[in-house]
Amino acid sequence: MKINLLMIGILLCSLPLMAQTTEEPPETTTLVANNSYVFSYSKQELKGEAANFLVKATASSQFVLLGEQHMDHEIPIFAGALFRMLHQHHGFGTLVVEQDPIAIEDALAPARRGNAERLAAYSAKYPTLFEFDTDEDLSLLADVSSMIPGPDAIWGAEQATSSARALEELISLTANDDSKSLTQKMYALARDSENTPGFEDNWLIQSDTEKQIESLIQVFDPTPKSRADRLLTGLKKSAEIYGYYIRAEGGEWVGLYNNTVREALIKELFLERYHAASQDGSLPKALFKYGNYHLYHGKSPTQAYPIGNLAHELAIVNGMEAYGIAVYAQGENYQTLDDLPDWMKPLLPAQQPTVPTLIDLRALRPYQRLFRIQVADIEQWKLRDLINGYDAIVLLPGSRPAQRLLGGRGEQ
Numbered sequence: 001m002k003i004n005l006l007m008i009g010i011l012l013c014s015l016p017l018m019a020q021t022t023e024e025p026p027e028t029t030t031l032v033a034n035n036s037y038v039f040s041y042s043k044q045e046l047k048g049e050a051a052n053f054l055v056k057a058t059a060s061s062q063f064v065l066l067g068e069q070h071m072d073h074e075i076p077i078f079a080g081a082l083f084r085m086l087h088q089h090h091g092f093g094t095l096v097v098e099q100d101p102i103a104i105e106d107a108l109a110p111a112r113r114g115n116a117e118r119l120a121a122y123s124a125k126y127p128t129l130f131e132f133d134t135d136e137d138l139s140l141l142a143d144v145s146s147m148i149p150g151p152d153a154i155w156g157a158e159q160a161t162s163s164a165r166a167l168e169e170l171i172s173l174t175a176n177d178d179s180k181s182l183t184q185k186m187y188a189l190a191r192d193s194e195n196t197p198g199f200e201d202n203w204l205i206q207s208d209t210e211k212q213i214e215s216l217i218q219v220f221d222p223t224p225k226s227r228a229d230r231l232l233t234g235l236k237k238s239a240e241i242y243g244y245y246i247r248a249e250g251g252e253w254v255g256l257y258n259n260t261v262r263e264a265l266i267k268e269l270f271l272e273r274y275h276a277a278s279q280d281g282s283l284p285k286a287l288f289k290y291g292n293y294h295l296y297h298g299k300s301p302t303q304a305y306p307i308g309n310l311a312h313e314l315a316i317v318n319g320m321e322a323y324g325i326a327v328y329a330q331g332e333n334y335q336t337l338d339d340l341p342d343w344m345k346p347l348l349p350a351q352q353p354t355v356p357t358l359i360d361l362r363a364l365r366p367y368q369r370l371f372r373i374q375v376a377d378i379e380q381w382k383l384r385d386l387i388n389g390y391d392a393i394v395l396l397p398g399s400r401p402a403q404r405l406l407g408g409r410g411e412q
Helices: 002-021 028-034 049-057 074-090 101-107 116-125 135-147 163-172 177-193 209-220 227-249 255-277 307-317 342-347 361-372 377-389
Strands: 036-038 061-068 094-097 154-156 286-291 321-329 357-360 392-396
Touching: 028 036, 028 342, 028 361, 036 049, 049 074, 049 357, 049 392, 061 074, 061 307, 074 135, 074 286, 074 321, 074 392, 094 135, 101 135, 101 154, 101 163, 101 227, 116 135, 135 154, 154 255, 163 177, 163 227, 177 209, 209 227, 227 255, 255 307, 286 307, 307 321, 342 361, 342 377, 357 361, 361 377, 361 392
Parallel strands: 061 286, 061 321, 094 154, 094 286, 321 392
Antiparallel strands: 036 357, 357 392
């Protein structure tokens, strides 16, 4: 007993000395600088030290998740270069996008496949069909569908965005006079409202649309799991999701459902394609391109468990992993580091980068407390969720807003 007490006394006396010899924590700016990698890219190629880093970092990945800012010029070009690299080095064969499944079906049709001009002209016919319809986004769809044969080149996993396109097809799927007449009336309403890109004037977001679609389903009485059934239930679910948004804007406490119900639908649509493609025992490898909040590992900032979390967990089930990249475009008179939120600043370079730069968040995670304490208490959770929810940040200088010029559209 005396010996044990003596040992405890020696240890207690040595604690101040131990504390004095503990190394000072590293500077976070140095950590960021030491774990940053530069690169260059074009539509065809990703080059440089960050490219070499990504090849190694994604070697065990079944899925790579590109969380983006929408409607940007450079991000779809970077996504195309990343997809080509993943295809070449790791056998990736599918691009999963935040687009209406019908839009992607139509993009892969022989009349338009691989041709951005024709895709853009088709988008002008149905202005809300492609949720992201810029020249750059449509060019990405065309490039990937030229590179990868078959229907699994691109999967659309998103709510319906063009009621006009779906209703037009439904008119051709019924010989019943009552259902055809009602469908034609709804189609006329949809065409009148869906004449510009975006969802603000979409017929699906109007307050009485869900009830109108319910009445059409009753009159149509589609065979379960038929094409008509899929089109109608897709429209109804989309109207429901838009409805939560409108009701929340009006003061109801339903805003969370706009995110959780939508994410559940995105997962359902993805898993339907995934199970079909993996029936032969293969493990499809895919690059996801969605808005940043959709691809977090864990809960997103909207408090939903998004498709990105499912991708991470599914990869783990399959003995692999997923790798998430949060991409932020930069450009003069467009957006700089100063425009990004203050809570993110500790994870970013000290100076505005002049070349594309990747920051390895995995290497920074062991020091995440050092980054968090630089942020206001109320926002520390945002930095914590980002550093754990993504594996890298990519900054793309020299960007600008995307455009709509292809297909004779002009700038809409």
